Amino acid sequence: xxxxxxAASLATSLLLVVLALGSGSAPVTGTARSLALIEGSxxxxxxxxxxxxxxxxxARPFLAAMRALALRLSPSGSAARLNRSLDRAGNxxxxxxxxxxxxxxxxxxxxxxxxxxxxxxxxxxxxxxLVGGAVGFHLPDLLLHNTGLRRQEELRKGLADALDMxxxxxxxxxxxxxxxxxxxxxxxxxxxxxxxxxLQEIQIGRSRGQAFASLGxxxxxxxxxTFVSSLVQADxxxxxxxxxxxxxxxxxRLVRRQRAEEKAQKVPVKILFPMLLxxxxxxxxxxxxxxxxxxxxxxxGLQQ
Numbered sequence: 001x002x003x004x005x006x007a008a009s010l011a012t013s014l015l016l017v018v019l020a021l022g023s024g025s026a027p028v029t030g031t032a033r034s035l036a037l038i039e040g041s042x043x044x045x046x047x048x049x050x051x052x053x054x055x056x057x058x059a060r061p062f063l064a065a066m067r068a069l070a071l072r073l074s075p076s077g078s079a080a081r082l083n084r085s086l087d088r089a090g091n092x093x094x095x096x097x098x099x100x101x102x103x104x105x106x107x108x109x110x111x112x113x114x115x116x117x118x119x120x121x122x123x124x125x126x127x128x129x130l131v132g133g134a135v136g137f138h139l140p141d142l143l144l145h146n147t148g149l150r151r152q153e154e155l156r157k158g159l160a161d162a163l164d165m166x167x168x169x170x171x172x173x174x175x176x177x178x179x180x181x182x183x184x185x186x187x188x189x190x191x192x193x194x195x196x197x198x199l200q201e202i203q204i205g206r207s208r209g210q211a212f213a214s215l216g217x218x219x220x221x222x223x224x225x226t227f228v229s230s231l232v233q234a235d236x237x238x239x240x241x242x243x244x245x246x247x248x249x250x251x252x253r254l255v256r257r258q259r260a261e262e263k264a265q266k267v268p269v270k271i272l273f274p275m276l277l278x279x280x281x282x283x284x285x286x287x288x289x290x291x292x293x294x295x296x297x298x299x300x301g302l303q304q
């Protein structure tokens with residue numbers, strides 16, 4: 001009996017010692033932790049829960065889920081269409097295709113929640129939920145489209161001056177690539193960014209015609225497409241670039257003058273309705289008002 005009691009006491013003591021050593025051991029860090037990860041002794045989710053920041057543990061999975069939701073709800077070809085819209089908007093540094101899709105999914109949830117909040121649990125609430133979700137889902141596309149339109153208008157305004165400088169540089173003896181680099185450094189606005197991108201594409205091995213053809217695909221401005229077509233044809237047929245640029249510069253100045261005249265002729269039509277609805281009523285009140293009051297007072301005295 002004493003022997004059995006001693007054996008049980010010894011086993012209990014050993015178990016307590018092992019538990020104490022296991023609970024008091026320091027956590028594995030540094031190289032040892034990396035080796036443990038390679039060997040598979042530490043689960044990946046334990047490391048993520050212990051070492052990653054809150055944004056990596058919460059925000060990234062949420063954005064990934066929203067991106068997957070937006071992709072499931074978007075028709076086929078939406079990714080290519082959004083890429084073209086981003087190119088036309090200048091590919092803002094803060095926005096990418098993945099982030100735009102995540103914003104579309106998050107805006108869908110927010111719009112649906114707002115619609116349900118105002119409508120409540122009813123048929124009206126379901127209708128507002130669908131409307132709010134649709135508005136939230138398509139709102140980023142609309143904002144991106146408007147940004148692209150503004151940028152294309154800036155491209156149209158700055159192309160003529162940039163083309164004049166490019167023509168002067170080429171006729172002064174600079175090579176076309178050097179003249180293009182000079183224009184990209186000197187001018188401001190989206191034209192400089194587009195010319196710089198063309199130079200980068202040429203430097204990574206694309207031909208000049210392919211680089212300018214990509215510029216034409218990224219833009220919706222008819223003048224840029226005409227300029228790109230002329231340069232591509234000149235590069236393909238071996239025509240002198242200086243003469244082509246001179247003709248294009250004259251054409252751009254003519255187009256700019258015609259566009260200005262067109263806008264000037266549209267001004268009377270545009271101000272017609274503001275004048276009829278806002279200016280003329282105020283003028284009638286100021287001019288005819290005192291006379292109408294005096295006439296009313298005069299006729300009132302005659303009746304008395």
